[in-house]
Amino acid sequence: MDDKILILDFGGQYNQLIARRVREQNVYAEIKPYNRITVQEIKDAGYKGVIFTGGPNSVYDTSSPHYDPDILQLGVPILGICYGDQLLAYMAGGKVSSAENSSEYGKTTVFTADNILFQDIPGESICWMSHTDFISQPPKGFEVIAHTDKCPCAAMCDTDRKLYGVQFHPEVTHTVYGQRILANFLFHICACEADWKMESFVERSIEKYRRELAGKKVLLALSGGVDSSVAAVLLHKAIGRNLTCVFVDHGLLRKGEGDFVEQTFRGTFGMNLIRVNAEKRFLDKLAGVCDPETKRKIIGEEFIRVFEDEAAKLGKIHVLAQGTIYPDVVESGKGDSAVIKSHHNVGGLPDVISFEEIVEPLRELFKDEVRRAGIQLGIPHELVWRQPFPGPGLAVRVIGAITKEKLELLRDADAIFREEIASAGLADKTNQYFAVLTDLRSVGVMGDFRTYGCTVALRAVTTDDFMTAEWTRLPYEVLERASSRITNEVAGISRVVYDITSKPPATVEWE
Numbered sequence: 001m002d003d004k005i006l007i008l009d010f011g012g013q014y015n016q017l018i019a020r021r022v023r024e025q026n027v028y029a030e031i032k033p034y035n036r037i038t039v040q041e042i043k044d045a046g047y048k049g050v051i052f053t054g055g056p057n058s059v060y061d062t063s064s065p066h067y068d069p070d071i072l073q074l075g076v077p078i079l080g081i082c083y084g085d086q087l088l089a090y091m092a093g094g095k096v097s098s099a100e101n102s103s104e105y106g107k108t109t110v111f112t113a114d115n116i117l118f119q120d121i122p123g124e125s126i127c128w129m130s131h132t133d134f135i136s137q138p139p140k141g142f143e144v145i146a147h148t149d150k151c152p153c154a155a156m157c158d159t160d161r162k163l164y165g166v167q168f169h170p171e172v173t174h175t176v177y178g179q180r181i182l183a184n185f186l187f188h189i190c191a192c193e194a195d196w197k198m199e200s201f202v203e204r205s206i207e208k209y210r211r212e213l214a215g216k217k218v219l220l221a222l223s224g225g226v227d228s229s230v231a232a233v234l235l236h237k238a239i240g241r242n243l244t245c246v247f248v249d250h251g252l253l254r255k256g257e258g259d260f261v262e263q264t265f266r267g268t269f270g271m272n273l274i275r276v277n278a279e280k281r282f283l284d285k286l287a288g289v290c291d292p293e294t295k296r297k298i299i300g301e302e303f304i305r306v307f308e309d310e311a312a313k314l315g316k317i318h319v320l321a322q323g324t325i326y327p328d329v330v331e332s333g334k335g336d337s338a339v340i341k342s343h344h345n346v347g348g349l350p351d352v353i354s355f356e357e358i359v360e361p362l363r364e365l366f367k368d369e370v371r372r373a374g375i376q377l378g379i380p381h382e383l384v385w386r387q388p389f390p391g392p393g394l395a396v397r398v399i400g401a402i403t404k405e406k407l408e409l410l411r412d413a414d415a416i417f418r419e420e421i422a423s424a425g426l427a428d429k430t431n432q433y434f435a436v437l438t439d440l441r442s443v444g445v446m447g448d449f450r451t452y453g454c455t456v457a458l459r460a461v462t463t464d465d466f467m468t469a470e471w472t473r474l475p476y477e478v479l480e481r482a483s484s485r486i487t488n489e490v491a492g493i494s495r496v497v498y499d500i501t502s503k504p505p506a507t508v509e510w511e
C-alpha cells in the first residue's frame with residue numbers, strides 16, 4: 001500500500017485543495033472530518049502524517065471543533081494550517097489571542113527561519129494569510145520559525161515530536177513557496193515515498209477488479225460524461241464482456257452525441273453496450289411541461305424506469321457500478337452528510353433491482369485525477385475534456401415546453417456555436433459554452449420578406465468550480481461568426497443574443 005496522509009478536516013474551505021496539493025506531489029491523501037475518526041483509528045490506519053485544516057475562527061469558541069490531544073503522543077508528524085495551527089498550539093498548552101485590530105488577510109510577506117519545513121526557500125517570501133486570531137504564546141517545547149510584520153508567530157515547530165504549524169495557507173497558489181513547504185513536510189518530515197501515480201492506480205484497480213469481480217455480471221449506467229466513461233473503461237479492462245453498460249439516450253443530447261458515445265464505447269473499446277433509444281418515452285412524458293424543476297423530476301424518474309426495464313431483460317446482475325468521485329464522497333468537517341448528485345443518481349436503484357454489491361472505482365479520485373486516469377486508459381481527449389453537460393440535457397436549454405422541432409433547432413444552433421469556439425481555439429479558454437432556445441419570437445427581415453422567428457441565446461462562462469462563474473469575454477469576431485452562421489444556416493432562428501450575466505445572480509443554465 002502507498003504511503004498516505006490524513007487531512008483532518010475542521011471545516012475549512014480549503015480542505016479538498018490541501019488533499020489535491022498533497023496528491024500533486026504523488027502522495028495519497030484522504031480527508032476525514034475531525035469527528036469521524038479516533039486517535040486509535042489514525043494509528044491503526046498507518047498514516048505517515050496528519051494535516052489539520054483551517055476552520056472556524058477561535059479555538060476558545062465552545063462551538064469550534066476540537067480534537068483528542070492524545071494525537072500529539074502518537075509520534076505521527078502533524079502540520080497544522082491556520083485554525084489547525086492555532087488548535088495545535090492550544091492543544092499543546094500554548095496561547096491563542098485575538099488580533100481584532102490587526103487581522104491579516106491576503107498576500108503578506110513572511111520571514112522564515114532556517115528550518116527543515118522551509119528548506120530551499122528564501123528567508124523572505126509571499127504567503128497567503130486569512131486570520132484574526134494568532135498564537136501569542138507558543139506551547140512549551142515549540143520554537144517560532146516564521147513571523148510577519150503583524151504576526152509574531154507565523155509558524156512554529158517542536159522538532160522532537162515532529163509537530164509543525166503554519167498560520168498562513170501553503171495550499172493556495174498565492175503562497176509562492178507553498179508547494180515546497182508541503183513537499184518538505186511530506187518528504188523530509190513524514191518520510192513519504194512519492195508513489196501515488198495514476199499509472200499505478202489504474203493498473204492496481206484493474207488487477208483488483210479482475211480478481212474481485214471474477215465471474216460476476218456487472219451493470220453500469222453510462223451517460224457519456226467523464227466519470228461514468230472512465231469507470232466503464234476501467235472496469236471493461238478488468239472484466240471485459242461481463243460488464244454491461246446501459247446508455248439511455250433520452251433524446252435530449254447534443255447533436256451527434258448519442259452516435260459518438262455508441263461509436264466510442266462499442267466501436268473503439270469493443271464494449272458490451274446497450275443503447276436505449278428512449279426519445280419518445282421522454283418526450284411523451286415531457287409534453288407541455290414548462291416548469292424547470294418538473295422537467296428535471298420527470299427526466300430523473302423516467303431515467304430510472306428505463307434503466308430498470310433494461311436491467312430486467314439482462315437476467316441476474318450481481319454488481320452495480322457507479323462513477324462516483326471523491327468530492328461526492330467527502331463529508332465536510334462540520335459533520336454534514338455527504339453531497340450526492342441529485343440527477344442520474346442511480347443510488348436509488350438497488351431498491352428495485354437486486355444487486356449484491358455496488359462498486360465505485362473512482363471514489364478516491366478528484367476530477368482532475370479522473371481525467372488523468374481517462375488519458376491513461378486511452379480514452380479520447382475529446383471525451384476526457386468534455387465540458388459539463390447537465391443530466392436533464394437540452395430539456396433545460398429549451399425554455400418552456402419541449403418539442404422535437406425545438407430540440408432540432410437548438411441542436412443545430414448549439415453545434416455551430418461550439419464549432420466556432422473550437423475553430424477560434426477557445427475551447428480551453430472557457431469552461432462551459434452552449435446555446436439556449438428562448439421562448440421569444442421576434443420580427444426580422446430576410447431578403448424582401450418579413451420573418452418572425454425564434455431567438456437563440458449564446459452562453460459561455462469561465463469558472464473554477466461552477467459555484468460562481470463569470471461570463472466569458474468572447475471576441476466579437478467569434479460571436480459575429482456564430483450569429484451570422486446560426487441565422488443563415490438554421491431556418492427558424494432570426495435573432496441571436498449573448499448572455500452577459502455572471503453567476504450570481506444568474507445561474508449557468510437558464511433553467
Ligand code: XMP
Nearest residue numbers: 296343388389390391392466503507508509
Ligand atoms: P447552474 O445552472 O446551477 O449550473 O449554475 C452549474 C453547473 O451544473 C450543471 N447543471 C446540472 N447538472 N443536472 C446535472 O447533472 C442538473 O439538473 C443540472 N443543472 C445544472 C450546469 O450545466 C453547470 O455546469
